[in-house]
Amino acid sequence: xxxxxxxxxxxxxxxxxxxxxxxxxxxxxxxxxxxxxxxxxxxxxxxxxxxxxxxxxxxxxxxxxxxxxxxxxxxxxxxxxxxxxxxxxxxxxxxxxxxxxxxxxxxxxxxxxxxxxxxxxxxxxxxxxxxxxxxxxxxxxxxxxxxxxxxxxxxxxxxxxxxxxxxxxxxxxxxxxxxxxxxxxxxxxxxxxxxxxxxxxxxxxxxxxxxxxxxxxxxxxxxxxxxxxxxxxxxxxxxxxxxxxxxxxxxxxxxxxxxxxxxxxxxxxxxxxxxxxxxxxxxxxxxxxxxxxxxxxxxxxxxxxxxxxxxxxxxxxxxxxxxxxxxxxxxxxxxxxxxxxxxxxxxxxxxxxxxxxxxxxxxxxxxxxxxxxxxxxxxxxxxxxxxxxxxxxxxxxxxxxxxxxxxxxxxxxxxxxxxxxxxxxxxxxxxxxxxxxxxxxxxxxxxxxxxxxxxxxxxxxxxxxxxxxxxxxxxxxxxxxxxxxxxxxxxxxxxxxxxxxxxxxxxxxxxxxxxxxxxxxxxxxxxxxxxxxxxxxxxxxxxxxxxxxxxxxxxxxxxxxxxxxxxxxxxxxxxxxxxxxxxxxxxxxxxxxxxxxxxxxxxxxxxxxxxxxxxxxxxxxxxxxxxxxxxxxxxxxxxxxxxxxxxxxxxxxxxxxxxxxxxxxxxxxxxxx
Amino acid sequence: xxxxxxxxxxxxxxxxxxxxxxxxxxxxxxxxxxxxxxxxxxxxxxxxxxxxxxxxxxxxxxxxxxxxxxxxxxxxxxxxxxxxxxxxxxxxxxxxxxxxxxxxxxxxxxxxxxxxxxxxxxxxxxxxxxxxxxxxxxxxxxxxxxxxxxxxxxxxxxxxxxxxxxxxxxxxxxxxxxxxxxxxxxxxxxxxxxxxxxxxxxxxxxxxxxxxxxxxxxxxxxxxxxxxxxxxxxxxxxxxxxxxxxxxxxxxxxxxxxxxxxxxxxxxxxxxxxxxxxxxxxxxxxxxxxxxxxxxxxxxxxxxxxxxxxxxxxxxxxxxxxxxx
Numbered sequence: 001x002x003x004x005x006x007x008x009x010x011x012x013x014x015x016x017x018x019x020x021x022x023x024x025x026x027x028x029x030x031x032x033x034x035x036x037x038x039x040x041x042x043x044x045x046x047x048x049x050x051x052x053x054x055x056x057x058x059x060x061x062x063x064x065x066x067x068x069x070x071x072x073x074x075x076x077x078x079x080x081x082x083x084x085x086x087x088x089x090x091x092x093x094x095x096x097x098x099x100x101x102x103x104x105x106x107x108x109x110x111x112x113x114x115x116x117x118x119x120x121x122x123x124x125x126x127x128x129x130x131x132x133x134x135x136x137x138x139x140x141x142x143x144x145x146x147x148x149x150x151x152x153x154x155x156x157x158x159x160x161x162x163x164x165x166x167x168x169x170x171x172x173x174x175x176x177x178x179x180x181x182x183x184x185x186x187x188x189x190x191x192x193x194x195x196x197x198x199x200x201x202x203x204x205x206x207x208x209x210x211x212x213x214x215x216x217x218x219x220x221x222x223x224x225x226x227x228x229x230x231x232x233x234x235x236x237x238x239x240x241x242x243x244x245x246x247x248x249x250x251x252x253x254x255x256x257x258x259x260x261x262x263x264x265x266x267x268x269x270x271x272x273x274x275x276x277x278x279x280x281x282x283x284x285x286x287x288x289x290x291x292x293x294x295x296x297x298x299x300x301x302x303x304x305x306x307x308x309x310x311x312x313x314x315x316x317x318x319x320x321x322x323x324x325x326x327x328x329x330x331x332x333x334x335x336x337x338x339x340x341x342x343x344x345x346x347x348x349x350x351x352x353x354x355x356x357x358x359x360x361x362x363x364x365x366x367x368x369x370x371x372x373x374x375x376x377x378x379x380x381x382x383x384x385x386x387x388x389x390x391x392x393x394x395x396x397x398x399x400x401x402x403x404x405x406x407x408x409x410x411x412x413x414x415x416x417x418x419x420x421x422x423x424x425x426x427x428x429x430x431x432x433x434x435x436x437x438x439x440x441x442x443x444x445x446x447x448x449x450x451x452x453x454x455x456x457x458x459x460x461x462x463x464x465x466x467x468x469x470x471x472x473x474x475x476x477x478x479x480x481x482x483x484x485x486x487x488x489x490x491x492x493x494x495x496x497x498x499x500x501x502x503x504x505x506x507x508x509x510x511x512x513x514x515x516x517x518x519x520x521x522x523x524x525x526x527x528x529x530x531x532x533x534x535x536x537x538x539x540x541x542x543x544x545x546x547x548x549x550x551x552x553x554x555x556x557x558x559x560x561x562x563x564x565x566x567x568x569x570x571x572x573x574x575x576x577x578x579x580x581x582x583x584x585x586x587x588x589x590x591x592x593x594x595x596x597x598x599x600x601x602x603x604x605x606x607x608x609x610x611x612x613x614x615x616x617x618x619x620x621x622x623x624x625x626x627x628x629x630x631x632x633x634x635x636x637x638x639x640x641x642x643x644x645x646x647x648x649x650x651x652x653x654x655x656x657x658x659x660x661x662x663x664x665x666x667x668x669x670x671x672x673x
Numbered sequence: 674x675x676x677x678x679x680x681x682x683x684x685x686x687x688x689x690x691x692x693x694x695x696x697x698x699x700x701x702x703x704x705x706x707x708x709x710x711x712x713x714x715x716x717x718x719x720x721x722x723x724x725x726x727x728x729x730x731x732x733x734x735x736x737x738x739x740x741x742x743x744x745x746x747x748x749x750x751x752x753x754x755x756x757x758x759x760x761x762x763x764x765x766x767x768x769x770x771x772x773x774x775x776x777x778x779x780x781x782x783x784x785x786x787x788x789x790x791x792x793x794x795x796x797x798x799x800x801x802x803x804x805x806x807x808x809x810x811x812x813x814x815x816x817x818x819x820x821x822x823x824x825x826x827x828x829x830x831x832x833x834x835x836x837x838x839x840x841x842x843x844x845x846x847x848x849x850x851x852x853x854x855x856x857x858x859x860x861x862x863x864x865x866x867x868x869x870x871x872x873x874x875x876x877x878x879x880x881x882x883x884x885x886x887x888x889x890x891x892x893x894x895x896x897x898x899x900x901x902x903x904x905x906x907x908x909x910x911x912x913x914x915x916x917x918x919x920x921x922x923x924x925x926x927x928x929x930x931x932x933x934x935x936x937x938x939x940x941x942x943x944x945x946x947x948x949x950x951x952x953x954x955x956x957x958x959x960x961x962x963x964x965x966x967x968x969x970x971x972x973x974x975x976x977x978x979x980x981x982x983x984x985x986x987x988x989x990x991x992x993x994x995x996x997x998x
Contacts (some may be wrong), residue, residue: 395960415758415957469741470759516842517849527957534759534944538739547849550943 022404028652028671030384032368036397037388038410040364044345046320047121050131052575052662053410058320060369060386060666061352065095065114065302065317070668071657074486074579076314080109080324080353081302090309090615097300100376103326104357111296116327116336118294119287122146123337134593135321135577138313140293140305145286149173150240153290154274163267170260171271175238177591184212203232222249230256239271244279247272308612311620315578318663326351355381355667364390382670401427401648407671408653412646414528417472420648427648430474431658434483434576435643436584437475439521439536439569440562443636444598448519448568451634452508457569458494458638460501460543461536466641470531473646478639480632482584483576485660487618489625493632494639498543505544517547522561522570525552532640533571562596575643579660581624582611588631599636694914694991701990708986714979718972722775726768736765737850737944745962757965758958761944767969770946773854775976777862777947778927782920784866789873790909790916796874797881798904808878815871823934826864834859857942865930869923876919880912914991921984925977932973948973 027034041054046062049055065084066076081095101109122136122145137143144152151173156165179199184192189209192200204210205228214225215233222230222245234242234250234257242250250256254268293305306313316322326344329351334342343349350358355377356369370385371378389406391397394413398420401409412420412428420428439457447453463477476483479492505512521536523529533550540546548569553561561567574594576583585608586592590600607627614620631637645662654670692700702708730736734752740760747755753764796807814822838856841847884890885908893903932949934940941947948969955966 413957415961419961465741469744515849516839517853518839527954530943530954531758535739535741537944538737538759549853552943 024404024407024650027387027407028673031382031671032385032387033383033408033653033666033669033671034387034389034406035408036391036400036406036410037367038390038394038397039392040390041367041388043340044350044358045339045342046323046325047117047130047132048339049320055320055663057367057369057388058323059354059663060356061350061354061358062320062323062325063101063354064319064323065097066314067667068318068659068661068663068665070655070665073660074312074315076318079317080114081317084314086311086313088615090311090313091306093304093306093313094297095302095304097302098376099300101353102374102376103329103351103353104372104374105326105329105351106374107326107328107351108299109324109353110299111302112299113324113327114302115294115296116330117324118142118292118322120325120330120336121321122292124148124286125337127339128337129339132321135316135319138306138310138316140307141290142292142307145290145292147174148240148286150275150278151271153286154278155271157289157291162270163263167260167262168267168271171263172235172238172258173240175241176235179232179236181216181233181236185216187212200232203228203235220246222246239275242275244276247276247279251276309615311615311617312578312580315580319577324353326353356383356386359385366390377667381667383666386666398648401650406648407650408656409648412473412648414471414473414646417646424648427650429645429647429649429658431645431662432476432483432485432660433643433645433662434485434579434583434660435573436478436481436483437571437573437640437643438478438481439571439638439640440567440597441636441638442565442568442570442598444565445568447508447510450508450510452504453510454635454638456501456504456508456544457540457546458501458635459497459504460539461638461640462496462539463639463641464496465539466532466535470535471528471641474644475641476644478642480628481588481637481639482581482624482628483642485579488581488621491625491629491632493629494635501543505546510546512545512547515547517549519546519568520549520551522551522553522558522567524558524571525554529571536571536640565596565598569638571640573643576661581621581628582608585624585627585631588636597636599631599634601630601634604630698987698990702986705986705989707982708990711979711982711986714975715983718771718976718979719775722768722771726765726772729765730769734762734765736762736769736946738762745958745965748964754968755964758954758962763965763968766946766951767948767972770948770951770969771972771976773858773941773945773947774928774931774949774973777858777865777931778924780858780862781866781869781927782923784862785869785873785923786916786920788866788870790877790912792870793874793877794881794904794908794912797878798885798900798908800882800885804878804882808875811871811874814868819868819930820939822868823864824939826867827860827939830860830863853942854945857945861931861934861940864934865927869927869930873916873919873923876915877912880915881908884908884911918984918988918991921980921987925980925984928973928976928980 023034035056037056038053041057042049042051043054044057044061046058049058063079065079065081067079069075069077078098080097080101082098084093084095086093097109097111099108103109118136118139121130121133122139122142123130124146133146134143137146141153141157143149144156151168151171152165155161155168161168183196187196189212200210208228210226210229210232214220215229215236220233222233225233234246239247239250239257251269251272254265254272259268293307295303295305297303304313310316329344329349330336330342333344333349347358347361352358352372353375355372355375357372359368359370361367367388367390368385371381371383375381391400391410394409394411395416397406397409398412398416400406402423417428441448441454441457443449443454467475467477477496479494480490482488482490484490521533523533530550530552533552537548537550540548551567558570562570562572574584574587587594588597588599589595589605589608604627607623607630611620611623611627614623649656652672654672655668656664738761740751740756743751743756743760744758745756746752746760749755752762754767755763757763757766792807792811796804798804834856838852841852842849881904890903890907893907898907928948931940931947932952935947935949935953940950943950951969952966952973955969958965
């Protein structure tokens with residue numbers, strides 16, 4: 001009787017003591033890592049996401065050809081591929097896949113899966129919402145396929161074509177970048193502003209007016225248009241984007257689109273014929289025609305052909321855009337380019353090839369992954385699982401860490417760094433991160449079109465004060481765009497020098513006496529963004545007497561304003577996707593989608609092309625460094641600082657070492673008991 | 674007889690001095706301790722923001738001057754109340770922020786009263802179908818989300834204000850900082866008032882509708898007075914009670930609106946401050962430097978309380994029947 005009573009009493013005691021243990025202690029016993037992950041992931045399809053928080057989960061679930069070394073940057077360990085070898089000029093790579101590598105349902109990972117994945121990410125369907133297709137533009141013809149460059153695919157890839165592609169390329173295939181028809185939708189010609197009129201001027205005869213409604217209509221019939229309207233429409237669209245009917249009417253007068261003079265009329269007709277034939281055939285297997293540079297030689301041999309020499313290809317394959325997706329599962333739940341509506345990433349359906357597989361995903365609670373029993377290197381994996389908590393508020397996150405609910409935080413906001421330094425001196429990590437904070441300058445506007453003026457702005461930013469007094473996260477003053485890493489020599493051209501800045505300002509001829517502040521600094525509506533902007537504003541006012549106004553906009557408007565070049569100065573950031581300077585430099589080519597400054601330089605682009613064709617690593621870095629110098633000399637961007645990551649981590653988590661890209665491989669992480 | 678004698682003997686009774694509605698109300702208001710306290714607080718805060726702050730500013734204590742070497746200086750270490758996250762004088766920022774918050778609230782209230790009284794008065798006086806239509810328009814506008822209207826107003830107005838501001842600075846060489854600071858306030862005020870007059874119009878309409886049926890209005894009408902004269906000379910003084918009460922109560926709610934807008938980044942342009950903005954910025958330092966949050970928050974709540982007490986007191990004083998006790 002007594003014993004009967006005693007037992008439940010003891011049991012309840014044990015239960016109570018259990019309750020008193022923190023989440024982390026329980027997780028330590030179960031060998032599960034708990035991570036703060038900032039927000040609910042947008043999705044788990046590696047092709048459809050672009051955020052850091054999604055990449056944290058995808059890195060645990062999937063595995064690329066190569067795997068990041070847990071302690072050393074720029075070192076690649078075997079992943080889905082056992083061995084790999086480049087050709088002499090680094091344009092062709094053979095990856096020998098691991099025959100042991102399996103999806104988490106036991107099906108082997110083959111080269112076909114990789115080809116399928118790359119075809120999927122590069123899908124030219126305009127409704128395909130992938131944000132990161134550019135990462136595969138390294139592949140030969142990857143860009144042409146993704147952006148439906150029919151001209152290139154049909155003529156440029158044909159070795160028997162009567163004219164070489166380099167010459168033909170100068171014809172207007174892509175449409176004129178400055179002439180966007182979307183800008184004219186719903187407007188009347190008489191109401192157009194000066195800036196819009198300027199773009200149309202070259203096509204207009206004197207005092208000529210055109211009907212904007214006609215050329216912006218959904219379906220445009222060239223027959224109904226005037227000569228000038230035809231010319232504007234065709235040049236704005238480019239040959240690649242014209243429909244079959246439009247191409248047919250173009251045949252009667254091919255000069256409506258800009259061609260280079262060396263393209264004779266017969267060749268123009270051939271190009272148009274090929275495009276029309278292509279449209280008539282209903283776009284049959286564009287992938288085959290495009291000859292994108294990835295092929296499955298056999299089940300376990302993948303051949304990758306690149307657009308130029310890429311000696312650092314293994315680095316790139318560690319990025320999640322290069323991960324494979326399971327062909328058999330994706331096709332079971334939809335077509336190759338069924339996007340968010342596809343069920344293949346749901347728990348229970350998702351099949352992955354990485355060290356972990358998806359266990360549970362409870363929206364706004366947590367997402368948990370567990371060890372993948374079919375993973376080829378399962379003996380190496382120590383953790384039984386990882387639990388990701390979507391904690392939006394960083395203050396809450398820091399508090400939860402203090403309460404023992406997390407092994408690791410996503411970040412530490414700069415306001416809390418002094419507190420964290422005091423309270424958790426051993427747990428706070430401040431590590432370099434390849435990213436740069438800078439200000440875009442709209443070089444089309446007065447007085448920002450003057451390089452001396454821009455240089456004056458750049459050299460009057462007290463970068464050190466911003467890093468040490470405001471950010472406190474160990475950020476480094478940026479003397480250029482590319483952060484220091486590996487063998488790259490930072491040119492170091494931009495330094496805080498108020499004397500020189502004042503001299504440069506004088507040279508630029510800009511007078512500061514009692515003028516209405518016209519220059520506006522665009523930033524996001526985040527608190528840290530505001531502090532930084534206010535500090536910059538004060539520095540320019542004190543050092544140069546230039547009064548700048550701050551405009552805060554919410555994130556999507558902020559991005560749109562940059563894209564539309566509707567800004568003067570704009571604070572922005574850029575995080576490297578892989579460890580090579582090109583990830584920071586390529587965006588500044590004149591027609592780069594992320595340039596948005598209106599700046600462009602032939603010299604810079606030539607240097608980039610030269611670097612692309614230089615196989616020798618040291619020489620290549622020199623050329624890239626020179627390319628950066630040409631940007632900094634003209635200063636269309638004002639560098640502010642190089643990023644760091646700040647986070648809290650519990651001491652029992654082992655094998656978590658500083659990595660420049662912050663892409664920590666979870667398979668090596670251990671919890672010490 | 675005797676009684677009549679006493680009447681005759683006594684001094685002729687002084688005709689009791691008629692006391693107006695306003696004197697009565699003031700006497701009643703003075704008896705309400707909370708309302709008096711509220712009034713005093715309002716006066717003190719107005720004095721600090723609009724008299725002390727400009728004097729100190731002229732004496733060289735600028736609210737926007739940064740000193741990154743002295744961030745988060747404590748009380749008395751630098752300035753009166755220390756410095757904020759960019760080393761700016763917190764005391765000056767709170768007072769100058771108060772200027773903006775209070776100015777927006779007062780100006781918006783004045784606009785609200787003007788538009789609301791005219792619109793609501795006309796709707797109530799005319800009544801019938803036209804009055805109904807006028808009030809349904811108000812209902813329709815009220816149904817629209819506040820934020821969207823405000824953003825719309827701001828986008829439309831800001832560009833135009835800039836043209837005026839540019840002219841003042843470039844042609845008349847006014848001080849750029851002052852002009853931009855106050856130019857900023859106008860779109861904010863118009864946006865808030867553009868929404869705020871709707872409730873005022875409703876209140877005025879209801880009292881105008883009931884007044885228009887009363888005998889003295891009938892009398893005025895039978896005298897052949899013009900509609901305008903009846904409305905503004907005869908009815909308006911009788912409606913003033915609820916209008917004043919409502920106006921006092923809208924001031925704190927407008928300060929709150931301004932704070933809301935600033936809090937989500939639609940308010941005053943940086944580096945200028947307002948209370949809402951200071952509170953928003955300070956909220957980030959809740960765990961590390963609570964003073965940056967506490968001072969504007971205390972000033973803000975104090976003002977809200979004071980205006981609410983004053984408003985309550987005015988309601989009790991002007992309209993004793995409506996009082997709960």
